Amino acid sequence: MDIKSKVERSLYINSAALSSDNLSTYRLSFDQKLSHRMAMNAVTNSNAVKVALNREVVSQLPNRFSIEIESGDITHQKMSGRCWMFAALNTLRVRGMQSMKVKTLELSQSYIMFYDKLERSNYFLETILDNLDEDINSRLMMFLLSNPMGDGGQWDMFVNLVEKYGVVPQEVYPESISSSATQIMNVHINEKLREFACTLREEYKNSISLDDLRGSKQEMMETIYRILTIHNGIPPTEFCWSYRDKDDKFHQEEKAITPRAFLDKYIDINFDDYISLIHCPTKDKPFNQHYTVSHLGNVVGGHAVSYVNVDIDVLKSATLETLRGGEAVWFGCDVGKYLSKDKGVLDLDAFQFDLLYHTDFNMDKAARVNYGHSRMGHAMLLTGAHEEASYNTNDKASDKRNAGGRKVTRWKVENSWGKDSGQDGFLVMGDTWFDEYLFQVVLPKDMVSAEVLAVLEQDPVVLPPWDPMGALA
Numbered sequence: 001m002d003i004k005s006k007v008e009r010s011l012y013i014n015s016a017a018l019s020s021d022n023l024s025t026y027r028l029s030f031d032q033k034l035s036h037r038m039a040m041n042a043v044t045n046s047n048a049v050k051v052a053l054n055r056e057v058v059s060q061l062p063n064r065f066s067i068e069i070e071s072g073d074i075t076h077q078k079m080s081g082r083c084w085m086f087a088a089l090n091t092l093r094v095r096g097m098q099s100m101k102v103k104t105l106e107l108s109q110s111y112i113m114f115y116d117k118l119e120r121s122n123y124f125l126e127t128i129l130d131n132l133d134e135d136i137n138s139r140l141m142m143f144l145l146s147n148p149m150g151d152g153g154q155w156d157m158f159v160n161l162v163e164k165y166g167v168v169p170q171e172v173y174p175e176s177i178s179s180s181a182t183q184i185m186n187v188h189i190n191e192k193l194r195e196f197a198c199t200l201r202e203e204y205k206n207s208i209s210l211d212d213l214r215g216s217k218q219e220m221m222e223t224i225y226r227i228l229t230i231h232n233g234i235p236p237t238e239f240c241w242s243y244r245d246k247d248d249k250f251h252q253e254e255k256a257i258t259p260r261a262f263l264d265k266y267i268d269i270n271f272d273d274y275i276s277l278i279h280c281p282t283k284d285k286p287f288n289q290h291y292t293v294s295h296l297g298n299v300v301g302g303h304a305v306s307y308v309n310v311d312i313d314v315l316k317s318a319t320l321e322t323l324r325g326g327e328a329v330w331f332g333c334d335v336g337k338y339l340s341k342d343k344g345v346l347d348l349d350a351f352q353f354d355l356l357y358h359t360d361f362n363m364d365k366a367a368r369v370n371y372g373h374s375r376m377g378h379a380m381l382l383t384g385a386h387e388e389a390s391y392n393t394n395d396k397a398s399d400k401r402n403a404g405g406r407k408v409t410r411w412k413v414e415n416s417w418g419k420d421s422g423q424d425g426f427l428v429m430g431d432t433w434f435d436e437y438l439f440q441v442v443l444p445k446d447m448v449s450a451e452v453l454a455v456l457e458q459d460p461v462v463l464p465p466w467d468p469m470g471a472l473a
Contacts (some may be wrong), residue, residue, distance in 0.1 A: 003325045005356040010282060023283050038052075038386055039051075039356050039357070039358075047310040048353075048356065052351045058343055058347075059373070061410055061430065063344065064386070065386040066385070066387050067387065067414045068383065068412060069328050069384060070097070071090060071093075071328070071381065071414050072094070072097055072105055073104045074102075074414070074415075074416075074418060074419045074425030074426075075090065075106060075418075076417065076419075077417065079182070080180060080181065080182045081150065081152050082109055082179075082380045083152075083163075083378050083380065084152065084157075084314035085112045085165045087379040087416065088329050090328070090414060090416070091166065093105045094105065094108050094328055095266075095269060095383065096267050099265075100251070100266060101247070102245055102246060105169065106165045106169065108168045108169060108170040108172060108174070109179070110173055110175050110232055111184075111259070112158070112161050112165070112167070113179055114228055116153065116157070116166070116298055117149055117224075118225060119320065120191065121148070121149050121221065124148045124149060124197075125196060125217050127194070128144070128196075128197045129200060129213060129217070132201060139466070144197075144465075146195065147190070148190050149189055149190055149193055150470030152377075152471075152473055153332040154305055154332075155330060155379075155442045156302075156305045156442075157297060157302075157305070159271045159302075159303055161299065162263065165260070167262060167263050168236060169241065171426070172232070176232045185210070186230045187264050188227060192223060192227070193346070198346060199216070199260060200213055200216065202244070203216065212372075214265045227433045236259065238256045238259075239259075240256070256399065264286050273444055273446060274443065274446075275448060275456065276307050276308070276440060276441070276442045276447045277318065277442075278308070278310070278439055279312045279315050279438070280366075281312075282366045282370055282468075288309070288452070289306075289458070290306070290456060290459070290460040291306075291307045291460055291462075291463055293416070293469065294462050294464060294465055295465040296465055296470050305470075306460065308452060308455045308456060310452060317442060318447040319441050321409060323383075324386065327443070328383045328442065328444040329382060329441050329442065331379065331438055332376040332378070332379055332440035333376060333377075333379075333380070333443045334377055334437045335377065336378075337351065337374065337380035338351050338433060344422030344426060346429040346430065347429070347430030347432070348430060348432045349432070350430065369468050376439040377471060378473055380413050380414060380427070382411055382413060383414070385405040386408065386409050387409075388406065388407055388409055389407070390450060397428065411430075412428065413429050414426055439469075
């Protein structure tokens with residue numbers, strides 16, 4: 001290194017590195033306000049979420065709603081990332097409760113999980129076979145190998161599984177230790193999938209034909225099936241079913257009904273009648289556009305992920321109309337932001353982090369997505385909303401959103417963290433939280449306009465698998 005380079009590097013370090021003078025300035029600034037020390041004392045002895053909680057606002061978010069849907073007993077995903085299938089099965093069980101006239105019903109999450117992990121393993125190995133010429137250090141290969149088979153998922157992935165395998169009541173295929181705590185099972189399956197990916201790529205380098213590689217893949221999938229069965233048990237292909245309805249009438253049904261026949265008889269849903277709306281206000285994703293995500297799926301030959309990106313007022317209006325019509329709404333969100341699990345509250349105004357830290361938090365939704373601070377990571381069920389008479393405001397967007405001269409102030413959320421979380425398992429979502437941290441809803445197509453439905457006819461824009469809207473709940 002020449003003398004000039006050494007001088008330039010020295011100047012750079014002096015201007016860029018933290019110095020003792022910097023630290024002294026920071027400390028002096030901290031000591032100048034007693035409120036900083038009070039905040040330190042509070043947060044070092046208590047949870048920052050509890051310290052920042054605004055008691056006055058929380059008291060104005062009661063767990064009562066003008067629109068409520070009976071949805072059954074609260075479920076519990078425990079130590080697993082299966083929220084997306086819990087929420088989706090809870091949308092289906094409402095139909096089952098109505099058709100059987102029972103007070104509650106729980107559909108087996110572990111049954112859907114078994115086939116999701118089996119199908120997703122096959123999907124991963126097929127993706128490896130489709131990309132045998134891809135450099136091992138490419139961004140795509142690094143992404144694929146980062147987590148070949150996890151717990152998270154998407155609505156369209158759920159549809160793929162239910163259409164192919166049907167559903168069963170939980171008592172027919174109950175939880176196992178591994179379905180409720182998936183980490184060990186996932187670690188071993190992912191290790192085998194990475195090993196299998198390595199084997200397939202090495203065999204391809206040795207000029208093994210694609211047909212022979214697929215023959216090897218079948219043997220690999222037998223291993224995955226064996227591991228899944230050891231952890232969860234053999235999934236039923238048919239079962240006996242009986243139940244007692246609300247009037248205490250006993251129903252002895254078929255002694256050998258298949259999961260698909262159970263779905264058709266008791267759930268009776270046409271998934272083609274539903275649409276997935278997202279709200280992602282980033283400049284690279286214009287509204288009224290159809291999107292999909294490459295390499296995001298679980299069933300080979302199944303439905304691709306399909307979104308229509310719309311303005312938040314369009315999404316919210318359709319959601320409200322669906323609830324008014326008596327149907328719950330599956331949704332995906334960033335649940336960790338402005339959440340009090342103890343109080344069961346999701347609300348921007350319920351927390352005063354600006355006062356606690358003496359700084360404002362100024363990123364909008366688009367910036368939070370673009371800079372990695374927010375994305376969908378959890379799915380739940382909207383089962384109600386509270387409407388109040390709106391004031392005369394000249395706010396046309398608000399008037400459109402809150403049809404009928406009424407304003408939504410809060411939303412009822414059914415979670416899957418058990419009854420001890422939130423308010424007996426439910427959360428109260430503030431309306432502004434809906435705007436900022438909710439990303440996706442699935443609802444009937446007849447709840448949206450013809451213009452929105454027409455967007456589905458467009459060829460979708462294909463997003464890369466690492467796009468924020470490829471995040472799994």
